[in-house]
Amino acid sequence: MNPLRFVLVALACVFAEPAAAHAFLDHALPAVGSTVHASPHDVRLWFTEQLEPAFSHVRVLDASGKEVDAGDSHVDPSDAAILTVTLSTLSPGTYKVVWRVVSVDTHVTEGDFTFDVKP
Amino acid sequence: MSFIGATSVALCIGMPSFAGAHGFAGKRFFPATLATDDPFVADELSLPTISYQKMPGSGDEPASRETDFSIDVAKRITENFGIELGATYKHIRPDSGDTVNGFDNLEAGFKYKFYEDDAREAIASAGVDWDIGGTGARRVGAESFSTITPAVFFGKGFGDLPADAKFLRPIAITGQLGIGIPTRASTRTISDDGEVDVERNPHTLEWGFSLQYSLPYLQSFVKDVGLKAPFNRMIPVVEFAMSTALDRGASGTTGTINPGIIWAGQDIQLAMEAVIPVNRRSGNSVGVLAQLHFFLDDLFPQTIGRPLIR
Numbered sequence: 001m002n003p004l005r006f007v008l009v010a011l012a013c014v015f016a017e018p019a020a021a022h023a024f025l026d027h028a029l030p031a032v033g034s035t036v037h038a039s040p041h042d043v044r045l046w047f048t049e050q051l052e053p054a055f056s057h058v059r060v061l062d063a064s065g066k067e068v069d070a071g072d073s074h075v076d077p078s079d080a081a082i083l084t085v086t087l088s089t090l091s092p093g094t095y096k097v098v099w100r101v102v103s104v105d106t107h108v109t110e111g112d113f114t115f116d117v118k119p
Numbered sequence: 120m121s122f123i124g125a126t127s128v129a130l131c132i133g134m135p136s137f138a139g140a141h142g143f144a145g146k147r148f149f150p151a152t153l154a155t156d157d158p159f160v161a162d163e164l165s166l167p168t169i170s171y172q173k174m175p176g177s178g179d180e181p182a183s184r185e186t187d188f189s190i191d192v193a194k195r196i197t198e199n200f201g202i203e204l205g206a207t208y209k210h211i212r213p214d215s216g217d218t219v220n221g222f223d224n225l226e227a228g229f230k231y232k233f234y235e236d237d238a239r240e241a242i243a244s245a246g247v248d249w250d251i252g253g254t255g256a257r258r259v260g261a262e263s264f265s266t267i268t269p270a271v272f273f274g275k276g277f278g279d280l281p282a283d284a285k286f287l288r289p290i291a292i293t294g295q296l297g298i299g300i301p302t303r304a305s306t307r308t309i310s311d312d313g314e315v316d317v318e319r320n321p322h323t324l325e326w327g328f329s330l331q332y333s334l335p336y337l338q339s340f341v342k343d344v345g346l347k348a349p350f351n352r353m354i355p356v357v358e359f360a361m362s363t364a365l366d367r368g369a370s371g372t373t374g375t376i377n378p379g380i381i382w383a384g385q386d387i388q389l390a391m392e393a394v395i396p397v398n399r400r401s402g403n404s405v406g407v408l409a410q411l412h413f414f415l416d417d418l419f420p421q422t423i424g425r426p427l428i429r
Contacts, residue, residue, distance in 0.1 A: 021385035021417040022143075025339040033285075033342030048385060105420040111146040113340050 023049040023081075023103040030115040037118055039090040043069070049103040050080035056101035058085045063094050080104075090117045141414050145237030146340060147276035148333070149293060150381040151412050153390055154360040155327035157293050158244045158272035160201040160232045162415035162424045165191040172394055172406030176214070182403075183213040187223075195426040199232040203248075209259040221256030224265075230272070240276030240291070245269070252302065263306065268325055270297025276333075278340065289336040294328030304367065321369035327360040335383070354381045358392065373401040377408060388412040 026046045030036050043060055053075040060069040069085040076082035083101060095117065100110040141161035142149045151157055153168065168189040176182040191205040205226040212218045230246030248268040255261025276291040301320035308316045333354050338346055361374030379392025391409045396402030416424035 021414070022148075024148075024335065024385075027338075027343060031343040032339060105417070107417070107420070109143070109146070111340055 021049055021103065021105065022107045022109050023047040023051060023101050024109065025099070025111055028097070028113070032113040033115065035116040035118055039117060040087060042084055042086045043097055045083045045097075045099060047081045047083065047101060047103075049105075051075050051083060052102040052104060052106075053080070056083055056099075058083050058097060058099040060085060060087060061096045061098065062090075068095065092117050092119050141416050144235055144240045144242045144274060144276065145278070146336075147240035147278060147291060148335065148383065149242075149274050149276070149291060150331070150354050150356070150383050150388060150390070151410075152293060152329045152356065152358055152381075153379070153392055153408050153410050154358040154375065154377050154394075155293070155329055156246075156248075156270070156272060156295050157329075158232070158242050158274045158295075160195055160199055160230050160244065161193055162195050162201075162419075162426075163193050164413040164415055165189070165410055166413065168408070168410040170394065170406060170408045172402055173404040175399065175403045181213045181215045183211050185212075186210045193230075194423075197426050197428045201230055203228045203230065203246075211259055219258045221259040222254075222261070223259060224253070224255035224261045225251045227251060238279070240274075240278050242274045244272045246272065248297070262301075262320075264301055264303035264320065266299050266301050268297045268299045270295050270325065276336075278336070285341050286337070288341050289333040291331045291333060291336075292328060293331070295326065297325040298365075299323035299325050299362070319367040319369065321364040321367040324363040324365055325361075326363070327358065327374070329356055329358045331356045331381075349382055352383050354383060355379075356381055356390075356392070361397070371398075371400065373398065375401060375406075379408070386414055386417045388414070 024047065026048050028046065029044045030040050043058065045058060056075055057073045059067055059073065062068050068090060069087055073083065073085040076084055083099065094114055096112055096114050098112040100108070102108050141163060142151065142157070142159050149157060149159065151163060168191065170187045172185055174183050174185050187207050187209050189205060189207040191203065193201055193203045195201040207223040209223055210218070210220050226248060228246055228248040230244050232242065232244040234243040248270065250266040252265035253263050272295045274291065274293040278288045280288050300322055303320060305317050305319045310316065331354050334346060334350060335352055337344065338351050356379055358377040359374065360377065361372055363372040364370050374397050376395045376397060377392040379390060381388060381390040389411060391407070394406035394408050418424060
């Protein structure tokens with residue numbers, strides 16, 4: 001193979017590589033830092049990238065640090081950019097959502113936020 | 120997913136060595152800064168960085184308008200150790216006389232990240248930059264001697280502030296402090312008429328920092344205030360890039376203050392800053408600095424965007 005052809009093939013291989021990126025939280029329900037006036041059924045997080053289901057999790061904690069979700073954190077089978085967990089009935093208070101996800105290119109991102117439940 | 124399925128995914132994507140992240144300390148994303156070096160070891164490419172500034176005249180030298188085109192690339196050797204290379208092409212248009220063009224000296228360096236505290240969004244690294252004397256064109260001011268600058272770098276996000284100050288949590292600071300060591304104490308030049316001029320080359324304190332307010336951090340971790348694209352990925356920033364002469368008959372500080380906006384996308388970053396001289400010696404008009412930056416670890420996660428040694 002002549003050098004020019006080698007370089008062209010190498011460039012083609014490199015740029016044919018599927019790009020992916022860190023999964024940033026795009027938005028959530030309940031929204032980040034929001035106040036809701038009834039116990040939400042679940043917490044749903046929308047990310048900017050598709051997630052690896054086996055390594056992406058979300059938990060919801062009350063003010064004392066006790067977990068108040070149903071432990072069924074999962075990536076939405078119809079949209080791998082959505083992470084969901086079901087909640088038990090929440091009494092008024094401040095709740096912390098803690099997530100750690102792995103995007104499909106193996107990059108890890110993590111974060112947390114709070115929301116309030118008021119009567 | 121079944122155990123076998125999860126294990127298969129883990130094997131395919133290289134568990135347990137998940138990919139490291141450019142510019143992250145915990146949940147904090149620090150953008151690549153333009154005028155000062157950030158503390159991260161990363162796979163990244165700045166192409167191009169363009170700056171424009173009107174430079175004041177001094178002595179027989181007329182005032183000039185200078186436009187620089189730079190390329191900088193950084194490559195991780197290991198997760199915490201990386202090398203950097205840079206080149207700058209200068210276009211100088213004096214108020215009187217001919218326009219000159221040419222490359223400035225090449226720059227090379229390395230950096231080692233020795234501290235990271237994810238909970239406190241803190242990071243520190245140390246490195247050495249080598250301005251390689253004699254590799255650039257004398258006509259654009261490239262020095263014939265090298266300057267070696269050992270430096271420390273740091274970054275700190277304020278996400279650990281109490282809830283009462285939650286709207287200050289998106290603030291972060293990065294900075295650098297180094298000593299510029301010229302390899303030659305003085306430079307002797309002989310003019311066309313045989314006059315000998317000796318210019319002394321002082322050691323310099325190279326220091327700078329950036330103040331940032333991350334709108335992505337505000338949106339994702341503090342309060343969703345309803346920002347939409349492109350504003351939800353913007354990071355207002357002010358950079359301070361300074362140099363203070365320490366010895367050999369020289370004194371004083373030169374530098375610029377650069378307010379601007381960085382937009383950090385998934386794979387690339389766009390940035391633009393004003394360049395405001397801090398004093399007359401640093402310039403006499405406002406310039407501009409702009410950059411297109413590529414996150415190679417996101418663009419090419421399986422090839423050139425990963426450490427050579429894992």
